Amino acid sequence: MSQEPGLNAGPNLAPAERLERTVLAAMSRPSLRYLGALGLCGLLVLMLFAIWGVIIWQGMGIAGINHPVSWGVFITNFVFWVGIAHSGTLISAVLYLFRARFRTSFNRAAEAMTLIALSVAGLFPLIHLGRVWIFYYLLPYPSERLIWPNFRSPLVWDVFAVTTYMLVSAAFFYIGLLPDLAILRRRLQGWRSRVYGWLSLGWSGSLDEWRHYNRVYLFLAAFATPLVASVHSIVSWDFAVSIVPGWHTTIFAPYFVAGAILSGSAMVFTLTIPMRRILGLEAYIQVDHFEALAKILLFTSLIVSYSYICETALAWYHGNLFEMEQFRYRSFGDYWFLYWIMILCNSLLPLTLWRKSWRRNLRWLFILSLLVNVGMWLERFVIIVNSLAREYSPYAWGTYQVSLAELGITLGSFGLFFAMFLLFCKLLPVLSMTEIKERL
Amino acid sequence: MEPMQVFHDREEFLARLRELRDAGHGWRDLDIHMPFHVHEVDEIFALPPGGVRFFALGGGVLGFAGGLAFVCYTVLSWPLITGGKPIVSVPPFLLIAYLLTILCGSLCAFGGFLLLARRPGFGEASDVDAHGDCFMVRVREEKKR
Numbered sequence: 001m002s003q004e005p006g007l008n009a010g011p012n013l014a015p016a017e018r019l020e021r022t023v024l025a026a027m028s029r030p031s032l033r034y035l036g037a038l039g040l041c042g043l044l045v046l047m048l049f050a051i052w053g054v055i056i057w058q059g060m061g062i063a064g065i066n067h068p069v070s071w072g073v074f075i076t077n078f079v080f081w082v083g084i085a086h087s088g089t090l091i092s093a094v095l096y097l098f099r100a101r102f103r104t105s106f107n108r109a110a111e112a113m114t115l116i117a118l119s120v121a122g123l124f125p126l127i128h129l130g131r132v133w134i135f136y137y138l139l140p141y142p143s144e145r146l147i148w149p150n151f152r153s154p155l156v157w158d159v160f161a162v163t164t165y166m167l168v169s170a171a172f173f174y175i176g177l178l179p180d181l182a183i184l185r186r187r188l189q190g191w192r193s194r195v196y197g198w199l200s201l202g203w204s205g206s207l208d209e210w211r212h213y214n215r216v217y218l219f220l221a222a223f224a225t226p227l228v229a230s231v232h233s234i235v236s237w238d239f240a241v242s243i244v245p246g247w248h249t250t251i252f253a254p255y256f257v258a259g260a261i262l263s264g265s266a267m268v269f270t271l272t273i274p275m276r277r278i279l280g281l282e283a284y285i286q287v288d289h290f291e292a293l294a295k296i297l298l299f300t301s302l303i304v305s306y307s308y309i310c311e312t313a314l315a316w317y318h319g320n321l322f323e324m325e326q327f328r329y330r331s332f333g334d335y336w337f338l339y340w341i342m343i344l345c346n347s348l349l350p351l352t353l354w355r356k357s358w359r360r361n362l363r364w365l366f367i368l369s370l371l372v373n374v375g376m377w378l379e380r381f382v383i384i385v386n387s388l389a390r391e392y393s394p395y396a397w398g399t400y401q402v403s404l405a406e407l408g409i410t411l412g413s414f415g416l417f418f419a420m421f422l423l424f425c426k427l428l429p430v431l432s433m434t435e436i437k438e439r440l
Numbered sequence: 441m442e443p444m445q446v447f448h449d450r451e452e453f454l455a456r457l458r459e460l461r462d463a464g465h466g467w468r469d470l471d472i473h474m475p476f477h478v479h480e481v482d483e484i485f486a487l488p489p490g491g492v493r494f495f496a497l498g499g500g501v502l503g504f505a506g507g508l509a510f511v512c513y514t515v516l517s518w519p520l521i522t523g524g525k526p527i528v529s530v531p532p533f534l535l536i537a538y539l540l541t542i543l544c545g546s547l548c549a550f551g552g553f554l555l556l557a558r559r560p561g562f563g564e565a566s567d568v569d570a571h572g573d574c575f576m577v578r579v580r581e582e583k584k585r
Contacts, residue, residue, distance in 0.1 A: 014448075016475070020572070140514070148514035150522055152532045160536055164543040171550045178559075179476070183572035201560035205571040207472040207481060209557045214477055215492040216553035223496075223546040234535070433572070438476045 015440040019284070023429045024187055026279040030426060038422050044415020051408045052127055060130040062405045069388040069400035074128040076380045077413055080263065081121035082162065082235055083256070083376065084417075086228055087264020088114025089169060090296075092176070093224035096217075102289040104435040109275065110268050111173040112428070116420040117267075118166045120413050125158075127409060154237045161234040165227050172220045175213070178203050179434040232260040239383070245326040246387035249314065255307035262300040262346065263376035265293060269369035271421060273362050275430060284431055287360050294359040297372070301350035304379075308347060322392055330386045334399050338378050339386075345375025444471070444576040450478060453575035457484050465579060473576040492552045499548025500541045507540030508533060 013021065030038075055062050065072040088110040095103035126132050138159050142148050149156045181200035185193050203209065236256035239247035269290070276285045315323040330339050349371055352358045359365070385400050424430070447453035453474075460470060467485035474481070481487070511533045519527045554560070570576070 016573075140510075142514075142517075147518055147520070151511045151514065151536055152522060152525055152529050157532070157535055157539075160539045164539045167543060168546045171546055175550065175553070179572065186570060186572060201554070203559070203571060204561075205473045205475060207467060207470075207474065207487075209559070210474060210477040211482075211487055212490050212492050212553050212557040215490050216549050219492060219496040219549040220546055223542045223549070227542060230538070434476045437572075 016437050019431070019433055019436055019440065020183060020187060022280060022284070023431050023433055024184075026281070026430050027184075027426055027428075034422065034426075038419060041415040041419035041422065044412045045419055046412075047408050048412020048416060051405050051412065055127070055130070055405060056132060062403065064401050064403035064406055066398075066400075068391060068396050068398045069385055071128075071384050071388060072400055073381070073402050073406040073410055074124050076377065076384055077410055078121050078124035078128070079235055079256075079380045079384075080377050081117045081124070081413065081417075083232060083260035083263045083380075084267045084373075085114040085117040085121065085165070085169070085264065086232055086257070086260035087268055088112075088117070089165075089172075089224050089228045090261055090264065091268065091293075092172065093221040094228060096221045097225060100292070101439060102292045104432055104439065105285040105289040106268055106272060106293065107435070108176070108428075108432045109272050109424075109430055110264075111169065111176065112421065112424045113264075113267060113271060114169045115166070115173055116417055116424070117264075118162065118169065119420070120417050122162065122166070123413065123416075154234065154241050157234045158238060161227075161231045165231045168220065168224050168227060172217075172224055175217055175220060176432060177428065178213070179205065180429045180432060183433055184429065228261075229257055232256045239387075244387045244391055245320075245322040246311075246315075246330070246383065249311055251307060251310055251314070255304070255311070258300045258303035258307065259346075259376060259379060262297060262304055262350075263373055265297040265300065266369040266372035266376070268293060269297075269365050270373065273366045273369075275425065279425070279430065281431065284436055287362065290362060290365060291356070291359045294353050294365060297368075298350055298353040298359075301346060301353075301372075305347035308343065326387060326390060329390045330382060333386065334389065335382060335386055339382050342375050342378040342382055345371045346379060349375075442578050442581070444473070444578045447575040447577075450575065453577070454478070454480050454484070456577060457481060460577070460579070461485060469580055471576075471578045471580055473571065475572045475574065478575075491556055492549055495552025495555075496545050496549040500545030502548070503540040503542070503544025504537045506544070507537035510540075511536050 051062075063072070063074070065074070091103055091110040092107040092114075096107075125138070126135055129135060137143075138149075138155075140149050140151075140156070140159070151157075178200055181196050182203035182205065185197035185200055188196060233253035233256065236252040240249060240252040242248060272285060273290075276282060312327050315327040330336075349368055352364070352368070389399055390397050445456065447456065457470075457472070461484055467481075467487060472481070512528055515527050515529075521527065
């Protein structure tokens with residue numbers, strides 16, 4: 001990215017000054033490459049909304065979902081994007097409570113990733129509804145017959161869980177930004193200074209502000225921490241409380257949470273490795289920090305692999321015919337190819353991270369992160385589609401083919417995610433300057 | 441108003457604070473600004489923990505009680521048996537109460553912070569616009585008298 005004159009961090013500057021200049025340089029005038037990337041993502045976003053418009057106009061027949069596979073790519077995308085959000089909270093809140101020092105390198109980008117991924121995830125239940133104009137049926141209100149939603153339904157739990165997650169994450173993100181916004185107020189001029197000053201709520205860094213700030217940050221971290229475990233558990237119960245073979249299992253909650261952290265950690269690599277290089281943040285996001293995050297990725301990959309083994313073993317051990325057939329079908333049925341790619345990406349390739357040299361190889365970490373995300377997307381697809389394609393009665397079996405409309409919307413969601421992240425990089429400080437100054 | 445004493449070194453700033461404390465000044469007598477939170481300052485002045493915890497606790501309790509009361513009200517206002525489950529189904533209703541505990545606790549803590557830290561506050565003295573650059577301290581005018 002191009003840097004404004006005078007913003008380049010020189011070797012003789014004080015560490016705090018160098019940090020501020022580096023972060024400001026990242027927010028300087030966009031380069032052609034940046035604009036090109038944003039334009040490409042913008043086209044994908046346009047495609048998403050255009051296809052969604054056609055679906056609204058012509059109906060859900062355009063999508064590939066039909067009986068018996070009535071949950072397809074849209075729900076796969078919903079679960080995938082909610083999962084991506086999880087690692088942001090893990091890095092920002094959980095690692096804060098454990099006082100892990102490397103979190104300051106990633107926490108701002110990871111928190112932004114959480115909010116962006118949740119925004120993208122939120123689109124999919126709406127797209128899947130078909131008749132999006134009656135989205136308010138999802139909300140807890142008494143209908144015209146004064147009947148409330150059924151609070152025993154996991155779909156209603158989802159509304160509460162995702163909304164709570166979004167609001168708590170937004171509050172946590174904004175609180176963390178306040179002192180940095182005040183720095184931008186000082187460093188920038190004109191209308192930008194006024195806007196950031198307004199956004200910083202007039203933050204002055206007084207002792208009284210810091211005293212209350214520290215407490216609220218701690219409380220928000222403490223409130224957000226159980227959400228890391230509970231939100232994806234609740235998403236997993238969308239499946240687990242049904243009696244569909246392959247879904248009706250008690251290990252789904254920890255299995256989904258581990259998978260969410262695996263895919264979220266991978267996405268942090270996908271975003272921060274290029275960001276570090278393009279924005280010149282090597283001094284602040286160090287290879288040691290990536291190595292620490294790689295250990296989290298390896299650990300969660302092992303939990304996910306254990307879950308794959310466990311659910312297959314459980315199906316075999318309790319001898320239920322439908323359950324056994326489901327797991328045979330997953331491995332050797334119509335979608336066998338996707339299943340084995342999933343195993344390769346989520347269970348086998350992360351094993352390379354046992355070696356220190358691979359954990360410190362940023363090229364490999366970047367490639368691995370892309371492959372893990374492919375694997376995690378496929379995991380959701382495999383769970384959802386296989387189980388619905390082969391339930392109890394052979395007369396109700398069927399297969400599912402992803403339509404071009406679904407594929408376009410999926411690509412569009414990636415475009416939306418990356419476009420919003422690119423905008424974040426230009427509009428807000430990508431590093432938590434205040435927290436990094438503490439350890440300089 | 442007396443100008444701020446400015447420090448670029450953290451240790452010098454802390455030494456000055458210790459001097460002021462030994463001279464009999466409490467933290468409320470001083471106008472202190474820091475680019476980041478320095479934990480030693482809490483120890484020097486033995487700072488009380490502040491009131492945000494009461495907002496967090498109050499919000500959490502309110503969210504839990506309100507959430508539970510809300511779902512119970514909805515099922516009792518028109519008791520329909522669905523799926524053979526009890527009208528008041530405790531496990532799923534606790535889930536809603538749990539989520540509202542977190543939501544209300546977080547939002548009340550956030551609101552409490554804004555209230556106690558008196559944010560938003562615009563149009564204050566311009567010398568504090570230098571936030572993030574240095575440590576600053578001065579004795580408040582009224583405390584000098």
